[in-house]
Amino acid sequence: MADVPLKLLKVYGSNPTLFQSIAIEKQGEDAVMVNFPIPPEADPAHGAVKEIIGDAKEYKVNGMESVGYQGGGGVKFAILAAYYFLKYKKYVDVFKACKKYGVQPVKTTDREGLKEFLQGAEKGKSSSVESSAKGKEKDKGSSRDREKEKARRKAASNSQKKKKMEAVSSHKIMQTLQAQDKGDEGSAQVTQHFDFLEVGDLKAQADKVEENRASVTKITTHETAVATTTALLKSVDPTKDLNVALRFFETSRSKGKRGREEKKALATSNAKAKRAKMKGNPIIVVPNAMTATINMANAKQFFGNAEYVDSNELRRKDGYKKPKLVEVKRRIAKTNKDVTFEIIDDAKMLKSGDWNRIVAVLAQGKEWQFKGWHKPDPVDVFSHAFGFHVVIEGAPVPEMLAKWAVKVSKISRDKRGLDSVTHSQFWTNLEAWMRVHRPGICD
DSSP: OHHHHHHHHHHHHHHHHHHHTEEEEEEEOOOOOEEOOOOOOOTTTHHHHHHHHHTOOOOOOETTEEEEEGGGGGGGGEEHHHHHHHHHHHHHHHHHHHHHHOOOOOGGHHHHHHHHHHHOOOOOOOOOOHHHHHHHHHHHHHHHHHHHHHHHHHHHHHHHHHTTTOOOHHHHHHHHHHHHHEEETTHHHGGGGGGGGGHHHHHHHHHHHHHHHHHHHHHHHOOOOOOSSHHHHHHSSSSSSOOOHHHHHHHHHHHHHHHHHHHHHHHHHHHHHHHSOOOOOOOOOSSTTTTTEEEEETTTIIISOOOOOHHHHHTTTOOOOOOOOEEEEEETTTTTTTEEEEEEEESGGGGGGGGGGGEEEEEOGGGGGGGGGGEEEEHHHHHEEEEEEEETTOOOGGGGGGGEEEEEEESSSOOGGHHHHHHHHHHHHHHHHHHHHOOHHHH
């Protein structure tokens, strides 16, 4: 009976109207009951469901149990996750529903695999990760055989083309004519080079050579093969001194070697500088503007609590005072290391040795934001720091951002449950940027 929930999910999932009748009931932390009622007799799915659950009026299963499919990274999806995967088309709806019950939603990369798995369960096949892996290995083997055969055919085709495109020199034509004049049996071996030519073409070339046999003989006698050691030595004038050329070659080679060593040393120095421990906490700079979506008023709630709060509401509260600095702790995903980030909106307060601590800048979309900075050019700013812009859904995105290396993310106007998506986008992209440009922070 282990595959009963899978068969029911497939039958119900193919009937959107019937799918709405499934009841979800939470019973404790580790139990969320999924109730599959038998549809009315008038419904086309009545017979299919009855065949699966027999005479029972309903079938209940704990939605927290594994559906039996293992996705990327070894994630095992729950029955409840598969249920919401079939119920909703948009990933946002799937994410919100799964978050409510604390189950891992089906990722976009695993959707096709789970779909095939459910189809296999409907047909009564023993679908499993192991059999799927074996099938993939078999497909890979067939694919490799096809690639080898394709490469072999291409090589044979290229060889044939090369043979056909071989140049026919006057010397070869002369050999052919001389062999024919002598009645040499080897003429067949010589003329094999001209098999691809039309008889008329070969005869026309031979006639021209015959008319100018003496001239052609004189030319071919003095011909010298190019790009061979003997030919190069023959072309050297013994009266000329080549020491100048040799000295130039040695100087160029020496400069090239020294240049490569200097570049290697510079790259090593830069890598060490990147991995050097930063003196002080990394800094995130937000816009110094009340109209900015994220500023000093709501930075703590957004960066620390994954929650967007309108800054105007916070400023209207009694006793509000704008902070000069906000600190937020973040655990780096790869190393589980806690890092404290400082959030400011006035970079001019930084000392000369603090500018390299800036790891992220929230762009307002105006160049005046960088007035008074150590390097006021926005292009230069975002080449040394991760750029991010948060915009309210429906509001226009500043055109200037298209010229800068800035990632844009949207905040929903009324769906606060989606704030965590924007929050996750910021931290995920910042950590990826730091692993490349500030690895010392992540180590």
